Amino acid sequence: MQHLTLFTLAITLIATICLAKSPYQSVLQHSRIRGRQHGPNVCAMQKIQGTDKKYFTNCKQWYHRKICGKPTVISYECCPGYEKLSGEKGCPAALPLVNIYNTLGVVGAATTKMYSERAQLREEIEGPGSFTFFAPSNQAWAALPTEILDALVSNVNIELLNALHYHMVNRRLTSEDLKHGSAFPSMYQDFNVHIHHYPNGIVTVNCARLVKTDQHATNGIVHVVDRVITAVTNNVHTFIDTDDDLETLRTAVAAAGLTQMLESDGHYTVFAPTNEAFEKIPPEMLKRILGDPVALRDLLNYHILKNMQCAESITSGTPLETLQGTVLEVGCDGSDMTLNGKAIIQKKDQLGTNGVVHYINELLIPDSAKTLLELAQGSAVTTATKLFVDAGLGSHLSGSEALTILTPQNEAFKEGVTMTGELKKLLKNHILKEQLSSGVLYHRQELETLGGIKLRVLVYRNSLCIENSCIAAHDKTGRFGSMFTVDKVLTPPMGTIMDVLKADDQFSLLVGAIQTAGLTELMNQAGPHTVFAPTNDAFSALPKADLNKLMGNPQELASVLKYHMAKEILVSGGVGSHTRLKPLQGDKLELNMTVYINKVPVVEADLMATNGVVHAVGTMQPSYRSGRRHALFPRDERTLVRKVQINPRTTAKVLVKMLEETGTKVSISTVKRVLYRHNLKGRSARKKPLLQNPHKKARLWFTTAHGDKDRTFGEMSSGLMKQK
Template identity: 30%
Template sequence: MARRWLLLVSLAAGLLAAAAGKRVPWWSIRIAQQQGPHACVVEQVPGTYMELWTECRYWMHRKICGQKTLIRYECCEGYQQLGEDSGCTAVKPLKNLLETAEDLGAGRFVAAIRGSGLAEELGKGGTFTLFAPTDSAFERMPASLREALQAGGAGNAVLLYHLLDGKLTSREMRADQLVPTRSAGHRIRLNKYSNQIRTANCRLLMRKDQKATNGIVHVIDGVLDPSSISNASVVDLVMQDGRFTMLTEALQRSGYLRELRDLPRAISILAPSDEAFQKLPARRREKIMRDAGAVRALLQNHVMPHPICKSAILSEHKMKSMAGNKLTFQCDRDSVFVDRSEARSDELMAEDGVIHLLDDVIIPDRAKSLLELAEQQQLDTFLSLVEVAGLRDTLRDGGDFTLFVPDEKAFRAMPERLREAARSDASAARRLLLFHGAEGRHLSKDIADGQVVTSLDRQSALRLQVHRSALGVEDAMVRQADLEGQNGVLHVIDRVLQPVSESAGDILRQRGGFSTFLQAMEKVMMTNASDLALHNQGACTFFVPNDEAFKELGLAKTDMLMGDAQMLAQTVKHHITDRMLPAGSFKPKLTYHVATKQGTVDVQKAGGQLTVDNARILKRDILNTNGIIHVIDKVLLPSSVVESTFKSQSATRRRANSRHTNHATSTSYSRRVTTSSFRSERRRHRSRRPGASRSRHSQTSRRAQTSG
């Protein structure tokens, strides 16, 4: 391809930052389009032998092992430039396997094949796959391998080891695959990774799938050694190598050796050398070795469930070990690191995996002390209080303990008076910290809702809760659970815990403003204490209406509740649940159906405001020996009480209407009777008046006369 249109693009730091993890930026697309058709990206790491032919037109700018890559464009596989035309518009004629390899920069290896007489055999027919080392890789070949190349003629084992019968494309390669070669009894380990890297015996495939008349060529960055893959297992290789005697001892003492032998898949062993183990203090090393759980976790932490080649590590990548921990693999220009431990020398390969020699032991959480776990989580305030309280040796070497450790935000929210007292007074710091722990290992899988454990002060109780998506202790929520160390378990919580010694009733009486609810509680307790059953529980939630809430309910309804023992008991029970529910257990934009002792209420959180049915929570998380109190601004009436109240009010209205009707009827009757009597009396009075008889007589006479 003519130099005229080759373009070398240096990636500026700002462009890298803009493009990292995103789609291909517009400027890269524009540059690619300017190259014309069938031009593909070649990526190069400056100052190294590493080049990658992507066979892609568009490519994301990136760093490889911390270095900015350079990008150039060449003709894609099978194309070449035609005259002065832009791009690659001519189809390249197919050549045989060796000629194709020469054109791709593997001329010295091809010369070795021709010099051995193997070229004639390849020309007799059939198809092949050739792994062709570049000329620079051929020059870097070890002297022992160079000597091996010069013997054996056409039957040279090293040359034949680079040849497979038939065509094998990179698309057909599997994640971990052993394929037979033309070198009798020897196989190549092929691997492909999620970052599109392919390897052969951990040698990088720089250029893949180059077609020839009699097969396919893959260009690689190293000469393959048929003796590099041992017939022994990875476990046997570790035991036979004199650099891993302490690792071997740990494998044998733990019994993990047998499990590794029985694994059905290939693995990678990150093998710390004896020098790496000796970097650990002798006391700590012995403590780990005596702890079956810790040494097993340590060994599992050095086993990866698949073969990993150093050449496949291009940037920071996290992978899970057999212990379930994520290990960070990263690289620089010269080395590969696993959690800051350098992987030295080349890989040791076996039929069932790969071995990397490490210069440091990777300590898993299970082999760390609780204090180391706290340091790892940057729980600085807790660690400073440990020093003040004089508990360093206890929490480093003692156990087993479970610690509920407040995070930094929780300590900042703690009342300043209490925080300063703990920082300056060893006794106060000790009391505070001991209340945040319990004896034994309490992992989340072993915690039941309502479980109570005795704190390390051996006086106070810690009440544990299991919520839908979290764990709780007292009024705190667990933000990170199950950090299991060598001497216990650490849970990170969002509040500083304080022991309580007062009951719910005592706290409400002291605070004032809850006299009506307290009176209702006392009445229910006097008539039938079993309805509440609070005497043996310390994990209830009380939704307590203040006196203003009862005023809003109205005097008539309040009097009605207080006067009806059954309705009062139902109402009080509707404000109590049998579970401890801190405010932190409720998440926004969700509705929680909470069972009370009488029915169900709906709890919601929106904009930081908690509501229970139609009542707002005014004050939350008031701890007491009976559980936790939330103050609300309305009385919660159960449906049975609402219905009874409605019926009672209806009956009262009917009675009132009846009395009104009867009174009106009686009044009307009385008026009628009075009027009649009054009229009769008037008639009698008139009959006594003078002239009245004459008048009647005259009338009679007149009637008689008329009649006559």
């Protein structure tokens, strides 16, 4: 029953909110539903602890119990337009409909009512007409600076009356009429009031938040706002042009050719860096950006949002798109407005006719205005950055060449790494000769480095790699170059797989085995190849008799070695959970993320070659025991069946394992045809669980018949038929 009740509540909530006509109405409906357990027309409100700020609650705020990072307290109040009745639950009564003047006294705007009488506005808002009054709350008047309030009340017939008239529109406007980005002529010289209706349900007029909406009156409607608003006559560029604190910004805007845009119609949000903000930037960097029109334009556009965002509209961190094309996270921390999590806004909500200006004390520099060196210095690749500079490559990274730098994470380097000639050469091969984006890379694409070698792009399901180094973070695009953060130091390919094996003493036995098996040419071919290379220890771990027999049979040796080879390139960064690789001979190899092959750890991964990659393994794959196969599992059917009868489960497991070790490519359907013709179904009941399954029968008979490597499967099938 409880689940049914919750389900019904959820359906009601969704249906009611979907019927709402505006974001504000959606939030109001949500608050109604949360409050209805307390009676009719009760709305749930969230109040930020330690303040008087209240909000109708939405889903996110309800469950998080936080607004602007601060805890909230839930209270239940009458929804707009309703009041309590003594002895009754909730708010069953509609507020009496009276004129605007009298309405002000009951909606928390008594101070506005008092000033309306002093300014001789009472008669107008008591009489006939249809007005909208954006009435400052009592707290709004109390927060007004003393000098401004004194100037208003010292000349009530002009200044105060004009100020109050600017809060009025000569028509009835409900919250539904207050569309985002709309403007309405006020009753003070037709200067517009500017409305913004945000997706989170917050509505502002000249960046003042409507705290009580839709308070109906006989001659209009009252919306209570949280501040006294002033007439807006200048555009946002005028703020920049006339404020000495923005002198450097003013020069930059003119140099970038943005003056006309900031004077034109629009709904911009400008985060205006003060002179102090510019002074915090290293002089060389600032000089370079100011002298580069493209970088300067990107820098300034990064400070401008496409939409107008008042401070009161923010209740949590929200990513907002800039004119530069990237996003800023605009948020709040208590009463502070934040940018990218930092409280750097020192003056907010300077309203213009075409937007709003917020003053900031730190300059925001986008990646697109930075050099490669500056990109690297601002990331978690400080070790690589220092090494690039120590290697004498700093001029490439701070110049205007179109390059891409592959910067290993700090963890990729051993502690105390020092510069050597070999390391300088290696670092040069971490710089590509063109500016790239990871989004345009494709599998087996070749990229040329400053060192003159070609690197391969390797694309896997969950990773994108360049040789053995895989991209570990989103690439950054600078003014002239791009930076890819990679998970390890890159190993450029040097020579073929055969060259790699010959150059490493741990593979001396493998090199001899490859030559004996006649696979040298294969290992020198273009590829791509992945080789799981058994080390000398892997060969030595075999019983001497088995090893001698294997090395004395080139055909069987080739089959075993081909089980260690695949016709594709797979580096360790491309290995996920249960990655499968088809070898040149036999069933699939299974690898996992750390890199294990068939549950055996790889000794050394990612030895890169021009035609593939080598991974050193300490165990032969599969475990090889040539000398015991015939003794344990005779090839005649009768003896084999007796063994199955004695211990069918164990015998089946070993036989299937032997099948995996053979590496012979024969279709299962061919084997099944032989089995059906042998008619093995009539055996005793003890062996039926094994023999009545066609696949297990096929594996059983194929393994049994496969003892002689010199005979083809067709020949063995014929032999079996004769045995029957």
